Amino acid sequence: xxxxxxxxxxxxxxxxxxxxxxxxxxxxxxxxxxxxxxxxxxxxxxxxxxxxxxxxxxxxxxxxxxxxxxxxxxxxxxxxxxxxxxxxxxxxxxxxxxxxxxxxxxxxxxxxxxxxxxxxxxxxxxxxxxxxxxxxxxxxxxxxxxxxxxxxxxxxxxxxxxxxxxxxxxxxxxxxxxxxxxxxxxxxxxxxxxxxxxxxxxxxxxxxxxxxxxxxxxxxxxxxxxxxxxxxxxxxxxxxxxxxxxxxxxxxxxxxxxxxxxxxxxxxxxxxxxxxxxxxxxxxxxxxxxxxxxxxxxxxxxxxxxxxxxxxxxxxxxxxxxxxxxxxxxxxxxxxxxxxxxxxxxxxxxxxx
Numbered sequence: 483x484x485x486x487x488x489x490x491x492x493x494x495x496x497x498x499x500x501x502x503x504x505x506x507x508x509x510x511x512x513x514x515x516x517x518x519x520x521x522x523x524x525x526x527x528x529x530x531x532x533x534x535x536x537x538x539x540x541x542x543x544x545x546x547x548x549x550x551x552x553x554x555x556x557x558x559x560x561x562x563x564x565x566x567x568x569x570x571x572x573x574x575x576x577x578x579x580x581x582x583x584x585x586x587x588x589x590x591x592x593x594x595x596x597x598x599x600x601x602x603x604x605x606x607x608x609x610x611x612x613x614x615x616x617x618x619x620x621x622x623x624x625x626x627x628x629x630x631x632x633x634x635x636x637x638x639x640x641x642x643x644x645x646x647x648x649x650x651x652x653x654x655x656x657x658x659x660x661x662x663x664x665x666x667x668x669x670x671x672x673x674x675x676x677x678x679x680x681x682x683x684x685x686x687x688x689x690x691x692x693x694x695x696x697x698x699x700x701x702x703x704x705x706x707x708x709x710x711x712x713x714x715x716x717x718x719x720x721x722x723x724x725x726x727x728x729x730x731x732x733x734x735x736x737x738x739x740x741x742x743x744x745x746x747x748x749x750x751x752x753x754x755x756x757x758x759x760x761x762x763x764x765x766x767x768x769x770x771x772x773x774x775x776x777x778x779x780x781x782x783x784x785x786x787x788x789x790x791x792x793x794x795x796x797x798x799x800x801x802x803x804x805x806x807x808x809x810x811x812x813x814x815x816x817x818x819x820x821x822x823x824x825x826x827x828x829x830x831x832x833x834x835x
Contacts, residue, residue: 488695490514496676498691502648502659504618505673505695506717515613515647516552520565523589524558524574528610530590531638532572535616535624537594542567545592548615562586596624598634606638611645618650618657620719620823628662652718655816656823661744665692673697723818724811726753726763733761737797740767742778743824748817749773752801762804764821765813 487510493501503511522528532548534540545567554564554574562574566583570593574586593601595614612635624630635646648659660668667677674696681688733753741748747767754760774797776787791798804810812818 487698488514490518493676493691493693494518496678496689496691498645498678498689499643500646500648500688500690502650502665502690502692503695504650504652504668504692506697507651509695509698511649511695512615513551515649516549517557519611519613520549520552520554520557520589522610524561526610527608529588529606529608530572530611530613531606531609532590532592533595533612533614533634534592535595535619535627537597539616540567540592540594542569545572565589567592593634595627595630595634598630598637601634601637604637606640609638609644611647612638613647613649615649616651617648617659618653620654622826623658626658628659654823655718655820656744656746656827658744663690665690666745668692718816718819720815720819721822723815725813726761726811730763732756733763737801738771738773739798739801740773740776740778741821741824742776742780743827744779746820746824748821748824750801752797752804760800760804760809762801762810763812764810764817766817 488505489510490503493503503515505511519528519530523530532540532545546565549565549572552565554562558574562576564575564577566573566575566585568585570591571588572590572592573588576584576586578584590609591606614631631646635644638644650657655669659665663679665679671677671692671694673694676691676693679690679692681690730751730753733755735751736754737752739750739752741750748764749767749771751763751765752760753763774786775792775795777789777791778787779789782788791802793799793802812821
């Protein structure tokens with residue numbers, strides 16, 4: 483069966499400064515963006531920035547490999563055979579009769595967001611696009627990353643407006659771009675849809691378009707278990723987590739925490755069974771109820787609201803021990819995955835669960 487790939491045609495027609503592409507792996511998102519950038523570089527002489535989070539991800543060989551699947555002969559009408567990275571810049575190139583690479587025109591640059599400070603004094607003349615690849619991570623973001631990206635954008639587009647593409651696989655729902663940019667429908671947006679958010683800046687309006695890219699028809703039978711759902715479909719990537727043995731009513735609830743981070747709210751219940759064994763049960767908090775304490779990333783003078791567990795409180799010391807000895811269960815795998823990512827960013831218990 484012939485595989486159907488994603489097409490950027492609909493998103494290309496949307497008037498937006500920031501265009502976010504989300505979806506399953508290997509569905510053609512990056513391919514379509516790269517082809518657009520290279521086509522405009524050749525035909526319109528528009529330059530672009532290939533952006534990654536860390537410097538280690540933008541080495542020359544990695545940049546050359548990133549463009550390795552592009553039909554360069556077709557895009558350049560037979561004038562060039564490839565694209566290469568060299569000393570921070572991106573070029574079309576040919577190979578001469580002696581198998582030596584001959585650089586063509588410079589068409590862009592490759593940069594690392596964590597090095598954004600050193601680009602501030604540099605000139606980006608003729609640049610039209612930035613493509614930020616793998617902007618969603620299941621690891622650690624740069625501190626205040628959305629603001630850092632804005633500062634980098636202001637460096638590249640000093641006087642002329644451009645377009646910023648953010649391309650990401652659905653690795654983690656805990657993403658600062660979704661919360662800080664108020665992209666409120668992103669986590670429940672349906673595949674093959676585009677939603678546009680409007681931000682008023684003085685008399686100007688900045689549009690941010692989010693596309694949940696269409697699922698492809700390709701099915702690879704090499705994958706199974708929870709990993710297969712994210713690799714071969716557009717579901718969010720989740721790990722397997724233990725669920726509560728028995729029913730919650732079979733336990734005594736001795737302490738209840740509310741944990742808030744970005745738009746996520748979790749109820750952490752310290753439970754004791756009939757034999758005196760302790761276990762934590764964590765589920766999304768969706769209703770109004772009373773809590774013994776609240777842990778949050780927002781500042782408060784209320785002693786019952788904090789950013790960390792307090793080992794001086796007996797119940798919270800026990801909760802820390804439950805985390806330490808993996809006596810934790812969750813309502814479902816998605817909750818467990820979300821909580822893990824929140825804990826990595828928030829450091830609720832002082833260490834990664």
